[in-house]
Amino acid sequence: MxxxxxxxxxxxxxxxxxxxxxxxxxxxxxxxxxxxxxxPVGEVCIQGDESCGGAAAAATASAGGARSGEEIYTGKCAACHGSGVLGAPKFGTSEMADRMAEKGLDTLLSNALNGFNSMPPRGTCADCSDDEIKSAVEYMVNGG
Ligand code: HEC
Missing domain, CATH: 1.20.5 (Single alpha-helices involved in coiled-coils or other helix-helix interfaces)
Incomplete structure:
Protein backbone atom coordinates (compact mmCIF):
# COMPACT_ATOMS: atom_id res chain seq x y z
CA MET A 1 0.00 0.00 0.00
CA PRO A 40 -49.73 3.56 22.97
CA VAL A 41 -52.70 5.52 21.72
CA GLY A 42 -54.93 4.27 24.52
CA GLU A 43 -54.59 2.18 27.66
CA VAL A 44 -56.71 -0.68 28.91
CA CYS A 45 -58.37 0.27 32.16
CA ILE A 46 -59.68 -2.44 34.48
CA GLN A 47 -62.62 -1.28 36.55
CA GLY A 48 -61.53 -0.57 40.11
CA ASP A 49 -57.87 -0.20 39.13
CA GLU A 50 -56.54 2.82 40.97
CA SER A 51 -54.18 3.77 38.17
CA CYS A 52 -57.18 4.45 35.96
CA GLY A 53 -58.60 7.94 35.92
CA GLY A 54 -61.75 8.31 37.98
CA ALA A 55 -63.70 9.38 34.92
CA ALA A 56 -62.62 6.32 32.97
CA ALA A 57 -63.60 3.99 35.82
CA ALA A 58 -67.01 5.64 36.12
CA ALA A 59 -67.54 5.35 32.38
CA THR A 60 -66.72 1.63 32.49
CA ALA A 61 -69.07 1.05 35.39
CA SER A 62 -71.99 2.78 33.72
CA ALA A 63 -71.31 1.44 30.23
CA GLY A 64 -73.42 -1.73 30.51
CA GLY A 65 -75.85 -0.64 33.21
CA ALA A 66 -76.84 -2.96 36.04
CA ARG A 67 -79.15 -5.80 35.14
CA SER A 68 -82.32 -6.25 37.17
CA GLY A 69 -82.71 -8.87 39.89
CA GLU A 70 -85.20 -10.70 37.69
CA GLU A 71 -82.77 -10.80 34.76
CA ILE A 72 -79.96 -12.15 36.93
CA TYR A 73 -82.23 -14.68 38.62
CA THR A 74 -83.66 -15.97 35.34
CA GLY A 75 -80.31 -16.13 33.58
CA LYS A 76 -78.02 -17.26 36.38
CA CYS A 77 -79.88 -18.65 39.40
CA ALA A 78 -83.07 -20.29 38.12
CA ALA A 79 -81.19 -23.40 36.96
CA CYS A 80 -80.91 -24.45 40.60
CA HIS A 81 -83.37 -22.27 42.45
CA GLY A 82 -86.22 -22.84 39.99
CA SER A 83 -86.57 -26.50 40.95
CA GLY A 84 -84.57 -26.74 44.16
CA VAL A 85 -81.52 -28.55 42.76
CA LEU A 86 -79.15 -29.83 45.51
CA GLY A 87 -81.55 -28.48 48.13
CA ALA A 88 -81.49 -24.89 46.85
CA PRO A 89 -84.31 -22.82 48.36
CA LYS A 90 -86.96 -23.04 45.68
CA PHE A 91 -88.20 -19.92 43.98
CA GLY A 92 -91.92 -19.23 44.29
CA THR A 93 -92.10 -20.89 47.71
CA SER A 94 -91.48 -19.30 51.09
CA GLU A 95 -88.10 -21.05 51.42
CA MET A 96 -85.97 -18.01 50.65
CA ALA A 97 -88.19 -15.69 52.69
CA ASP A 98 -87.90 -18.11 55.62
CA ARG A 99 -84.10 -17.97 55.40
CA MET A 100 -84.32 -14.19 55.20
CA ALA A 101 -86.42 -14.08 58.39
CA GLU A 102 -83.97 -16.41 60.11
CA LYS A 103 -80.62 -14.99 58.97
CA GLY A 104 -81.26 -11.52 57.59
CA LEU A 105 -80.43 -10.11 54.18
CA ASP A 106 -76.75 -9.42 54.96
CA THR A 107 -76.05 -13.09 55.68
CA LEU A 108 -77.98 -14.30 52.64
CA LEU A 109 -76.10 -11.83 50.49
CA SER A 110 -72.69 -12.70 51.84
CA ASN A 111 -73.44 -16.42 51.41
CA ALA A 112 -74.61 -15.77 47.84
CA LEU A 113 -71.38 -13.86 47.13
CA ASN A 114 -68.97 -16.22 48.88
CA GLY A 115 -70.74 -19.53 48.52
CA PHE A 116 -72.51 -21.64 51.13
CA ASN A 117 -72.47 -25.47 51.13
CA SER A 118 -73.68 -26.46 47.64
CA MET A 119 -74.46 -22.83 46.76
CA PRO A 120 -71.52 -21.80 44.54
CA PRO A 121 -69.94 -18.35 44.98
CA ARG A 122 -72.03 -15.81 43.03
CA GLY A 123 -74.16 -18.71 41.80
CA THR A 124 -71.28 -19.17 39.29
CA CYS A 125 -72.02 -15.77 37.74
CA ALA A 126 -68.49 -14.41 37.37
CA ASP A 127 -69.59 -11.23 35.59
CA CYS A 128 -72.33 -10.29 38.10
CA SER A 129 -71.55 -7.23 40.22
CA ASP A 130 -72.22 -7.32 43.97
CA ASP A 131 -75.22 -5.07 43.38
CA GLU A 132 -76.62 -7.40 40.74
CA ILE A 133 -76.28 -10.40 43.08
CA LYS A 134 -78.02 -8.36 45.77
CA SER A 135 -80.90 -7.52 43.40
CA ALA A 136 -81.23 -11.19 42.52
CA VAL A 137 -81.32 -12.21 46.21
CA GLU A 138 -83.98 -9.59 46.92
CA TYR A 139 -85.95 -10.75 43.89
CA MET A 140 -85.81 -14.32 45.21
CA VAL A 141 -86.74 -13.31 48.76
CA ASN A 142 -89.76 -11.44 47.43
CA GLY A 143 -90.71 -14.48 45.38
CA GLY A 144 -91.02 -12.60 42.08
C1 HEC B 1 -75.45 -24.79 41.09
C2 HEC B 1 -76.73 -24.50 41.69
C3 HEC B 1 -76.99 -23.09 42.18
C4 HEC B 1 -76.96 -21.92 41.45
C5 HEC B 1 -76.64 -21.73 39.97
C6 HEC B 1 -77.33 -20.86 42.38
N1 HEC B 1 -77.56 -21.38 43.63
FE1 HEC B 1 -78.03 -20.31 45.28
N2 HEC B 1 -78.09 -22.03 46.37
C7 HEC B 1 -77.84 -23.30 45.88
C8 HEC B 1 -77.99 -24.27 46.94
C9 HEC B 1 -77.81 -25.77 46.81
C10 HEC B 1 -78.33 -23.54 48.11
C11 HEC B 1 -78.60 -24.09 49.49
C12 HEC B 1 -77.31 -24.15 50.28
C13 HEC B 1 -77.57 -24.66 51.69
O1 HEC B 1 -78.46 -24.14 52.36
O2 HEC B 1 -76.86 -25.58 52.11
C14 HEC B 1 -78.38 -22.14 47.71
C15 HEC B 1 -78.66 -21.11 48.57
C16 HEC B 1 -78.73 -19.78 48.20
C17 HEC B 1 -79.04 -18.71 49.11
C18 HEC B 1 -79.33 -18.83 50.58
C19 HEC B 1 -78.04 -18.77 51.36
C20 HEC B 1 -78.30 -18.91 52.84
O3 HEC B 1 -77.54 -18.30 53.61
O4 HEC B 1 -79.22 -19.63 53.25
C21 HEC B 1 -79.03 -17.55 48.38
C22 HEC B 1 -79.28 -16.15 48.90
C23 HEC B 1 -78.70 -17.91 47.02
N3 HEC B 1 -78.54 -19.26 46.93
C24 HEC B 1 -78.62 -17.01 46.00
C25 HEC B 1 -78.31 -17.37 44.69
C26 HEC B 1 -78.21 -16.42 43.62
C27 HEC B 1 -78.44 -14.92 43.76
C28 HEC B 1 -77.88 -17.12 42.50
C29 HEC B 1 -77.66 -16.59 41.10
C30 HEC B 1 -76.75 -15.48 40.93
C31 HEC B 1 -77.76 -18.50 42.87
N4 HEC B 1 -78.05 -18.61 44.20
C32 HEC B 1 -77.44 -19.54 42.00
C33 HEC B 1 -77.52 -23.63 44.58
C34 HEC B 1 -77.37 -22.73 43.54
Missing part, protein backbone atom coordinates in the same frame (compact mmCIF):
# COMPACT_ATOMS: atom_id res chain seq x y z
CA UNK A 2 1.53 3.34 -0.97
CA UNK A 3 1.52 6.36 1.28
CA UNK A 4 -1.34 8.11 -0.47
CA UNK A 5 -3.56 5.10 -0.21
CA UNK A 6 -2.70 4.64 3.47
CA UNK A 7 -3.61 8.27 4.19
CA UNK A 8 -6.84 7.85 2.32
CA UNK A 9 -7.68 4.81 4.47
CA UNK A 10 -6.90 6.79 7.66
CA UNK A 11 -9.05 9.65 6.45
CA UNK A 12 -11.92 7.34 5.69
CA UNK A 13 -11.51 5.61 9.05
CA UNK A 14 -11.60 8.98 10.82
CA UNK A 15 -14.64 9.99 8.83
CA UNK A 16 -16.31 6.72 9.68
CA UNK A 17 -15.61 7.19 13.40
CA UNK A 18 -16.91 10.72 13.20
CA UNK A 19 -20.11 9.55 11.59
CA UNK A 20 -20.52 6.84 14.16
CA UNK A 21 -20.15 9.34 16.99
CA UNK A 22 -22.53 11.76 15.36
CA UNK A 23 -25.17 9.15 14.85
CA UNK A 24 -24.98 7.90 18.44
CA UNK A 25 -25.40 11.46 19.71
CA UNK A 26 -28.38 11.86 17.45
CA UNK A 27 -29.81 8.59 18.70
CA UNK A 28 -29.53 9.78 22.29
CA UNK A 29 -31.24 13.06 21.64
CA UNK A 30 -34.05 11.51 19.64
CA UNK A 31 -34.95 8.83 22.24
CA UNK A 32 -37.66 11.02 23.64
CA UNK A 33 -39.03 11.65 20.20
CA UNK A 34 -39.12 7.90 19.56
CA UNK A 35 -40.83 7.17 22.88
CA UNK A 36 -43.35 9.87 22.11
CA UNK A 37 -43.90 8.42 18.64
CA UNK A 38 -44.37 4.79 19.70
CA UNK A 39 -46.33 5.29 22.93
Missing amino acids: NKLAANAVKALAALGLGLALTSSVQAATSDEAIIERIK
